[in-house]
Amino acid sequence: MAPASVVIVGSGAGGSVAAWALASAGHPVLVLERGRNLFTDLGGPGDPGTLLWGDEVARARFLEQQDPLLEPRTFRTQAEAIAGVGRSFVGDVNDLPATVGGGTVHWDAKTPRLWRQDFHGCSLHGPIKDANLADWPLSYEELAPFYDEVEALIGVQGDVDLIPAATLQQAPRSGPFPFPPNPPMLAGSLLAKGAAHLGMTAYPVPMAVHPQVCNSCGFCGGFGCAIHARGGAITLLHEALRAGAELRSRCFVDRIELAPDGRTARGVSYLEAGGTRRREQAEVVVVAASAIETARLLLLSELGGDNVGRHLMFHHLTSVAALFEEPVHPWRGPTSTHTLDDLIGPFGGAEAGAPELPYVKGGVVELGSGVQLLEEAKAYARSGLRGKALKAALRDVALRDHVASMTMIGEDLPQNENRVDLDPAVRDFHSVPAPRIAYTPHRFERAAAAFASGRLSEIVQATGGAWVASPPDAGENPRPGGAHEGQGPFGSAHILGTARMGNDPSASVTDAFGRLHDVPNVVIADGSVFVTSGCANPTLTIMALALRAARTIGR
Amino acid sequence: MTPDELATLRALTARLVPGPPEDRDPGALEAGAAEAIARLLQAFDEPEPPIHAARGGGFIPLDPVAELGWRMRMEGLASRISHGLASLNQEARNRCGEAFTHASASDQDEVLGAPELADFVELVLMLTLDAVYGSPAYGGNRNEVGWRPLGWPGFTQPDGFTPEQVSEPDGGASASLDAELPGATGWDVRRD
Numbered sequence: 001m002a003p004a005s006v007v008i009v010g011s012g013a014g015g016s017v018a019a020w021a022l023a024s025a026g027h028p029v030l031v032l033e034r035g036r037n038l039f040t041d042l043g044g045p046g047d048p049g050t051l052l053w054g055d056e057v058a059r060a061r062f063l064e065q066q067d068p069l070l071e072p073r074t075f076r077t078q079a080e081a082i083a084g085v086g087r088s089f090v091g092d093v094n095d096l097p098a099t100v101g102g103g104t105v106h107w108d109a110k111t112p113r114l115w116r117q118d119f120h121g122c123s124l125h126g127p128i129k130d131a132n133l134a135d136w137p138l139s140y141e142e143l144a145p146f147y148d149e150v151e152a153l154i155g156v157q158g159d160v161d162l163i164p165a166a167t168l169q170q171a172p173r174s175g176p177f178p179f180p181p182n183p184p185m186l187a188g189s190l191l192a193k194g195a196a197h198l199g200m201t202a203y204p205v206p207m208a209v210h211p212q213v214c215n216s217c218g219f220c221g222g223f224g225c226a227i228h229a230r231g232g233a234i235t236l237l238h239e240a241l242r243a244g245a246e247l248r249s250r251c252f253v254d255r256i257e258l259a260p261d262g263r264t265a266r267g268v269s270y271l272e273a274g275g276t277r278r279r280e281q282a283e284v285v286v287v288a289a290s291a292i293e294t295a296r297l298l299l300l301s302e303l304g305g306d307n308v309g310r311h312l313m314f315h316h317l318t319s320v321a322a323l324f325e326e327p328v329h330p331w332r333g334p335t336s337t338h339t340l341d342d343l344i345g346p347f348g349g350a351e352a353g354a355p356e357l358p359y360v361k362g363g364v365v366e367l368g369s370g371v372q373l374l375e376e377a378k379a380y381a382r383s384g385l386r387g388k389a390l391k392a393a394l395r396d397v398a399l400r401d402h403v404a405s406m407t408m409i410g411e412d413l414p415q416n417e418n419r420v421d422l423d424p425a426v427r428d429f430h431s432v433p434a435p436r437i438a439y440t441p442h443r444f445e446r447a448a449a450a451f452a453s454g455r456l457s458e459i460v461q462a463t464g465g466a467w468v469a470s471p472p473d474a475g476e477n478p479r480p481g482g483a484h485e486g487q488g489p490f491g492s493a494h495i496l497g498t499a500r501m502g503n504d505p506s507a508s509v510t511d512a513f514g515r516l517h518d519v520p521n522v523v524i525a526d527g528s529v530f531v532t533s534g535c536a537n538p539t540l541t542i543m544a545l546a547l548r549a550a551r552t553i554g555r
Numbered sequence: 556m557t558p559d560e561l562a563t564l565r566a567l568t569a570r571l572v573p574g575p576p577e578d579r580d581p582g583a584l585e586a587g588a589a590e591a592i593a594r595l596l597q598a599f600d601e602p603e604p605p606i607h608a609a610r611g612g613g614f615i616p617l618d619p620v621a622e623l624g625w626r627m628r629m630e631g632l633a634s635r636i637s638h639g640l641a642s643l644n645q646e647a648r649n650r651c652g653e654a655f656t657h658a659s660a661s662d663q664d665e666v667l668g669a670p671e672l673a674d675f676v677e678l679v680l681m682l683t684l685d686a687v688y689g690s691p692a693y694g695g696n697r698n699e700v701g702w703r704p705l706g707w708p709g710f711t712q713p714d715g716f717t718p719e720q721v722s723e724p725d726g727g728a729s730a731s732l733d734a735e736l737p738g739a740t741g742w743d744v745r746r747d
Contacts, residue, residue: 051610055610055710058690067625185721189722215714217712218715219712250620327725328724374689385739391572394688395705400707467744467745
């Protein structure tokens with residue numbers, strides 16, 4: 001039998017690894033991406049080429065992101081949804097790059113693994129009221145070989161000898177990392193010493209950065225890498241195209257089409273940039289559009305049942321800044337080079353200052369990241385500085401040289417009513433209903449943020465020559481995501497959980513391999529399938545799950 | 556943009572990011588900020604709209620979808636700037652009996668404090684910061700006058716930084732950590 005034909009919706013972390021695995025195995029593969037292609041020689045004989053580089057102005061001008069004027073998302077809180085408010089915000093709601101390569105086009109390439117306890121936390125630590133915790137239908141051990149393979153494919157650096165024993169017990173490794181770590185950034189090294197005084201262990205953060213190619217230019221997280229020092233979706237798409245896969249950019253899939261039996265997908269329907277409708281037949285449809293857009297596509301296609309769109313999770317970010325007396329240039333390097341796992345937990349609720357909760361969990365912490373000049377100037381402007389005072393602050397305070405932040409990527413619990421649905425009134429430029437996000441953090445996240453803020457502040461206090469500093473717009477912790485200060489949901493652009501996997505079709509959307517329970521030749525291969533958000537940046541796990549799912553196709 | 560509008564915009568940007576003699580370092584006038592903003596507003600008059608700079612010169616072409624969004628955005632922006640400049644002059648005439656460009660610096664600052672101008676001033680401030688402290692590729696930050704006095708290197712490829720530059724202290728000024736300056740930035744510093 002000839003290998004099944006496959007259409008893949010989305011070319012980011014999940015879609016790229018699926019495209020590579022399937023094209024390499026001889027499947028005819030077509031990747032449809034709604035964004036544009038900013039890589040000039042993708043699939044060619046040399047490197048993939050890129051139009052992206054270190055330009056702070058272009059970054060804010062939707063070069064990689066979807067333009068919210070054309071493709072808005074809408075937002076409301078759970079309370080607003082109950083009160084019948086249609087939406088309280090329209091625009092950028094935790095948007096990721098919508099371009100060939102997806103979010104990995106501007107990620108800072110951090111690749112921690114989830115922990116063993118993340119896969120069966122509900123059994124291990126117990127349920128939490130008003131959350132919908134469940135175990136994953138697979139274990140760390142089942143995913144580990146795919147972690148290994150993805151780390152080798154995208155080129156992850158790290159030092160296994162410096163990883164604390166507790167981490168290795170929770171995320172055991174079969175061997176060393178493909179590459180040794182980058183030169184450590186000064187601010188991170190100083191904060192690591194402060195952490196050590198408190199008995200915490202910082203170590204080189206695993207990341208998909210090639211240490212012999214990266215020259216620490218500093219235009220890393222939030223920017224396209226100009227020299228292809230970072231691995232990611234582009235690495236795999238490049239190889240997938242060389243292996244025969246086809247990529248069409250600016251093709252927006254808005255419908256998965258079913259055969260008359262109603263249980264088999266036969267292809268997709270999509271819109272080209274100019275609005276022309278096209279159809280593509282396929283024996284398997286892989287959906288990897290990122291959790292908000294994947295939910296939108298399933299809802300538009302009326303697939304997946306009532307759980308589609310629910311359990312939307314964002315990691316919540318808790319930041320504490322250290323103001324150093326001496327310049328520590330945290331803008332040189334790959335955003336951060338140090339991490340620590342001492343705030344993952346679980347911690348007893350009482351210990352964490354939240355006696356009403358049985359336990360609290362945080363997540364990995366990145367140490368020592370900074371801001372660049374234009375970002376600094378705009379931060380002063382937003383706090384009301386003008387004219388000579390603004391210039392004096394840039395010259396004499398120079399937060400870019402003196403402030404380094406620590407940020408916890410905190411676990412966000414799944415809730416039934418944190419969800420994506422189709423906005424009944426707002427449409428995109430193709431006239432397709434916009435995704436509407438309802439989100440309110442659980443008290444678990446607020447408690448974890450408060451607890452972590454205290455611990456992170458202690459690290460600063462234990463670090464010589466540094467003070468705890470809070471920006472004027474700090475507001476609440478966890479802090480809001482999205483491009484607009486104070487708007488949109490709390491959290492990061494780690495978007496997870498709208499098509500959770502599970503063994504029970506009444507409580508989940510896909511099986512343990514990402515196949516829709518109701519239409520098994522539709523395979524979800526992105527962060528949508530996460531059952532819980534876990535303690536760490538999700539991209540490596542997304543890629544490992546996508547690889548595992550792709551390997552089941554045609555078997 | 557008319558010559559009068561450009562002159563008003565120049566005067567406005569000069570108050571938001573002043574240069575000599577008020578401040579020792581070059582400001583918006585020296586950086587060419589108003590001209591860069593005017594260029595952005597007329598982006599679609601150029602064969603390569605100056606919206607996303609390309610590495611090494613020129614601009615990344617907009618594809619048809621990106622162009623659709625930017626034409627919508629630019630229409631709104633041009634109208635906000637043009638109405639804002641008119642309101643600014645009206646406010647100046649009301650307060651000091653003459654156009655904004657002819658008012659004294661202190662009168663200009665008073666005009667800028669008018670609550671009904673706040674959104675417009677904020678908009679122009681952000682565009683001015685792009686054009687003083689952003690990449691020179693867009694026509695502002697001429698001769699890197701926004702970067703040089705601050706020692707900001709901008710995009711350092713293909714050199715990047717050496718391991719020593721990343722990992723070791725290399726001097727430079729200590730921050731003025733007296734109580735006032737971080738306070739002026741709105742930052743709260745805990746010294747316990």
